[in-house]
Amino acid sequence: MSADRRSSLLLADRELRRLLRQGTFAQVLDHCLNAHGLSLKRLQQQLAARGVRISRAALSYWRNGRSRPERDESLRTVRALEDLFGLPESTLVSLLGPPRPRGRSAEPGSVDRKRMWPAHDSLLTSLAAPADDRLRYLTIHEHVRVDADRRLAEVRTRLVVEAQRDHVDCCLVYQWVEESELPQLVEPRFCRLGRIRRDEVAGATVCELILDQRLAARERAVVDYTWRFPAGPELTSYHRRFTRSARELVLQVGFGGTAPVHCVPYQQRTPTATPRQGSPLWIGMSNTAHLVVEDVRPGIVGLSWEWD
Template sequence: MRLPAGGPVAPAEPGLGVLLHTGPFHAAFRSAIRERGLTLQRLQARLASRGIPLALSSLSDWQHGHRRPGSASSFRAVRALEEILGLPPEALMRLLVAPYPVPGKVMPLRPRHGGDEPTGELARLLDGLPGSREHALDVVHAEEKAVIGADRRTASFWRRLVVRCVRDGADRYILRYFGDRGCRIDRVGLFGLENCEVGRVLRNPSGVLVGEILFGETLACGDTWVFEYRIEDGTGDPATECAHGFRFGEEQVVMQVRFHPAALPVDCHAFAQPGLYDPRHRTADLRINQHHAVHLVVQGVTSGVLGIAWTWPQRDAG
């Protein structure tokens, strides 16, 4: 499965290289402090030596997500912290704000629409499902597996989710699926496996599908629900990636790609990108295990795109 252009297990919290591209700010800041091996007291002292007084409570709040830097003096401190922590310029600042054309105003760097296109094929499909962009469910845990066949195509995609209802009345989950290049989306099948059934399914010839996964019950705020679904594909060009777009925060996601023994790739790696159409950053090398699979475990990601990519060896000319 692809998103539009766009052996070892990743740590429970994504590494610093991932967090600097996906955020959130507090997790990236905490990871940078950990890698640098500095205490908050040392950070405070180094800031003071630069003429930037900052309370320890503020540093603590920033790294735990209780508060975010928002004033001009705080931004000055963040830029100094980037230098102290050995980070590239704007590495932390870009997770907070970006320049706005009107002097003196700022706006969030991340697209406010998250993983949804405000225009284009996906937007038109979502418009056909009322309420499809509402935030009614939080993802507590998600496991997903892409199965790559002997022909190098994505044969199937399986997903199991544990969600928590954040408002009364939720009774469905809206999935978004991007087929590989050359996908015959009209031949792609969607199946409810556990605690759900498939509702309306809309498709676009470009290879995009959105569908309703119906729970059969109406949830109250705070209720949790466990469900599974599977997508049968096998119609596109050889797959080279499996990606996950984060519309809202998800507590934990486990991504796995399993390859047919007759179709093993080379150069498997994890990648991250801030948004659907932003530049991609390689974040870690991944090793295929003896069962012909690679996986990635991430936790606490709030937005952006994470995924696994690979390269196919050249086929024998003969």
């Protein structure tokens, strides 16, 4: 295709020009497929006619942002896509940026989800759960209510999340109890409840929350939900688990009856690691303990208290 013909096609497609300025590789690929009326099967065939072999699964992953081309043979495919779609040379290649780190170093300090939530492993498998690096948790605001009988009654949570790739439309939330019946997730806001998996013996629950909108990379969303707990044993601690870093955690524990005599924050790397305690917290007239942590590292952050 001549350079003049390529320029004419580009000028005629306003949305494509916008995506090339502000969008991602996945968004541009998706737009070009739709604009040319191509299915992944037909695209695969046209690439094969140019001597380029690639699976439909790989093309699908590129299209939805689950992965991106980085190897030499993949970049050859991208250049063939530029020619097929009539785009100027390096138009798509320039959207890829530098190669991402691979393996364990892809996100320094992260903790494997199965290690952080060992009781939930079979539930995640049954859900065919996607990787948990699709969303970054920017802010977590959690309010825990302990009733007058010193039992956990409910946990209200607000999450501010940011998509780390395109086409993210859900998130998974977890709950674990040691000596009581499983809780119920209620009052989802800015999302709806999707699939639920429970394991009564392990005390584990996983719920899927479907976001109000499908997110592109770097887009953000707010999610609210509440866990309601049946009557259980006397509660002496509560924590939040992080497989990846977060910008801020606000943890409040409100006591419905007499306040504890002593309350301290703690952190630990994994559920089996030794906790590291911080300085005691003040519990004011509201009978509420507040903990604010910025730049949360992967691991566990919580509060523990003594009643008498």
